[in-house]
Amino acid sequence: MTRPERSRMGRWRDQALALGWLVLIWNLLWGDFTWGNLAGGLLVGGAVLVFFPLPPVTFGGRLRPRALLVFAVRFVTELVAASAHVARIAVQPGCRPRGAIIAVRLRVRTDLNLALTAEAISLVPGTLILEVDRDTGTLYMHVLDVRGPADLVENRARVLEVERRIVRALGSAAEVRRVEADPAEKENHP
Structure with a gap:
């Protein structure tokens, strides 16, 4: 894999993780895990990531x-x-x-x-x-x-x-x- 491909895969991975956290928070805020809340969380989380992109935060450290x-x-x-x-x-x-x-x-x-x-x-x-x-x-x-x-x-x-x-x-x-x-x-x- 070339360096740009690895960088692109890393960004997609970071976006997927962010979407997962946003969906989890959405469901926790509603207080109920239903298919409707899951779909709503995916829509709202996707919209947040598309319309309010954050700069990438790199982690070059090590967890101790x-x-x-x-x-x-x-x-x-x-x-x-x-x-x-x-x-x-x-x-x-x-x-x-x-x-x-x-x-x-x-x-x-x-x-x-x-x-x-x-x-x-x-x-x-x-x-x-x-x-x-x-x-x-x-x-x-x-x-x-x-x-x-x-x-x-x-x-x-x-x-x-x-x-x-x-x-x-x-x-x-x-x-x-x-x-x-x-x-x-x-x-x-x-």
Whole structure:
């Protein structure tokens, strides 16, 4: 098989996988797996893929189950701790938390890493991704309950640690070396 044929087959495979996920989500949203919902999911999913094509996201990494488990456990731990912190702020009488907008430049600038890191950060209460600059690999995010510059440094370090765990779980060997070398630390400090 020639290189263009392999590339074309890869795109068709990616489109088929995306269609399968869209059909599954369609059926889950309806809450009932019927032939009508399956046909409707195929029609809607096909229309989405035809009229709203997404750029291809390449995966050049390797799945590391142990690192993925470490990421999942740490993510759930941070999720619970941040939820308790935000709940305490919400019910504490007279508490007026200060927020801040910070920029964090990621070390691995692939679309997949940007998307996964941004999603993992946004899912944790108290943080919200406002914008992603694909060209520079920078996440602009709002953080809650900032008391001083030390909190800003801590939030930047937390984002870089989330990126490190994601890259360890899903990145290529070169990407893992890049996050382990940690060259972006100096760029991210105020």
